[in-house]
Amino acid sequence: MSSNINRIIWIVLDSVGMGAMPDAEKYGDHDCNTIGHVSKHFGGLKLTNLESLGLGNIEGMIGPQSSSAPLGCYGRMAEASKGKDTTTGHWEMAGVISHEPFPTYPDGFPNEVVDAFEAAVGRKIIGNKPASGTVILDELGEEHIKTGKLIVYTSGDSVFQIAANENVVPFNELYEICEKARAILKGKHAVARVIARPFIGEKKGGFTRTANRRDFSLKPPAETVLDKLKKAGLNVQAVGKIEDIFCKQGITEAVHTSDNMDGIDRTLEYMSDNKKGLIYTNLVDFDMKWGHRNDVESYGKGLEAFDVRLKQVIDAMNDKDVLFITADHGCDPTTPGTDHTREYVPFIACGKALKTNVNLGTRNTFSDIGQTVAEIFGIENTKDGESFAKQILK
Template identity: 70%
Template sequence: MINRVVWIVLDSVGMGEMPDASKYGDVGANTIGNVSSRLGGLKLPNMEKLGLGNIEGMKNINKVDNPVGCYGRFAEASDGKDTTTGHWEMAGIQLDKAFPTYPQGFPKEIIDAFEKAIGTKTLGNKPASGTAILDELGEEHIKTGYPIVYTSADSVFQIAANEDVYSVEELYKMCQIARDMLVGQHAVARVIARPFVGKTAGNFTRTPNRRDFSLKPIHATVLDNLKSAGLNVMAVGKIEDIFQGAGITEAVHTTDNMDGVDKTLEYMRANKKGLIFTNLVDFDMKWGHRNNVEEYGRGLEAFDVRLAEIMAEMKDDDVLFITADHGCDPTTEGTDHTREYVPFLAYGKALSQGVDLKTRKTFSDMGQTVADIFNVEAIRNGESFLEMISER
């Protein structure tokens, strides 16, 4: 009997280019493998014990003879490589068409309408690194009071504002205005609030008060089905934002990866039946998008240390899933997400050991397996692998 699933998403920790990577400009991407190679190896004994290095196609991670977990890699069936697409697919939504992106900036009619709605002009309106655009436009923003609007290769409308110029609440209100406007052909996956502090270029720092304003999921997910069945769905980090609260029974936001682990452990100690769904965003936000290879590697090692605490906290009827939502290889020239397979690890006393799931066709297999574990209504996509990993 399994009474709880702890599902942890290591945001952007991909493991090698998918066959269609050339369509996305991502040939050669391999987030884990390339980071490990660049740093001369990574110390990940706990994930290796679960079978991380034994996953089909995994590079530069140690294999073990007798993994205590189940392991495999998952392909993304949806068109895209962003956070919303990846998380939605895990939960049962597959997208045939990627969310819109704006490599030349947003159309004039969008910016004009947004400026009219918020009552002020804006700065930027172009793809940019989130830290570089602060150095470029931060001082002008403080002088004029004009918020900074920018995007990336992902489907995002980002608004940056200094917390001394606009309160966090005022920034969130602007983001909600943008979210309400960006529908139809301009329905970007996320509007993101990017508050920062500092007075001069080179000294601006983004704060933990980021918030994502996602689209509402287009149909029910495994989260909705769990909630409808009376089970707890506890969201840690930006999970609540990604699903716009749909299917969530309680949620807590986090300041960084370690806070995310702490909050996950707190939910585990509360001993409620259902799903704990955690996103650890630093890999993506702080290191992947900033091409910070060394900190990316150190972040993986830091999570691996904390993984021992999570495993020690598990009860006999707990199951642990560890995966990712896309890649963001910091060794590449670009700073954007990369189209990659994602690793998957499962562990628990109710599961078999050393089961190789090989390569699965869709992230949705994870959500279908969660639905199967709790015997709730099946999701629209995916195939459960519960029978393969269940203790016999």
């Protein structure tokens, strides 16, 4: 372990991409740039703290202003995995590249999956197609309440989503249903995530998804840097859906959150514990509430709100803390579709133990982050990626 670093606070701004990767057209994403397009919509965003760390200095960045003397280390990360979803992005950051894409279902799930699922849970389904989560509630919510049939749908990502009204199927029962689905969805149908989507409301136009969402992911196929940290006796404190994404592997403590601001609050609480190791936070609103709903206005306001809270995080850091900020994929809210977008993601690091104004350029894989975490803590490296610890450490 670096004698100057006891803890890394690692914040993932879920879906905050920064421009199409060279292979984006293969994913139908030739003209995507989440930060750039949101910034253009606003005529510029007020991101004072992020810009002071070097956000605007990152190669290819459009929108945020560059700094003449950035206080952080900065660069952009290219995704090496085949995919553009939450699971592949987070696994890759933690050192596991997914060389085969997870299955997707543009025509809905086949009979063999539907029949097995209905038999296992004792309920019929409705939907079974790609859809926006809010649109399908308006379409099928009343039928679900009347019949008790589960709303099952997917998207451009590898997900099996199950929506149910909390007054019809209590969320704890919905979690049990998702676990049964997870047990069925194996082999060629091993989707990345089964997602519980509880909602409330009684009629079309009045349905609202609740904060009781849960993700039931596959287990990572290899050890991640989280596993290695835990084995080394270090703490891995997970905030938001991190615990779900890694199927609880390599986690020592976890807390789920209701929104971005709650995520920052829980991160600050863990920081006050002063435990050695990693605090790993996912802020999901950018993706779930704004990106997938093409809500450009709220996306921009959310970025500005995070920037304000970022100062609190930095002020709460001690001399042996370092902060990493990045993203797991894009979800450009200005594009016609509502799916994730295949983008580079920004990376920023800062702390008393790090140099300032270090340009890391374009990294070939998100796994470079996991390798860097491993080297900083002096533990066994993960399989994939190349550490940039020596470039950023004083």
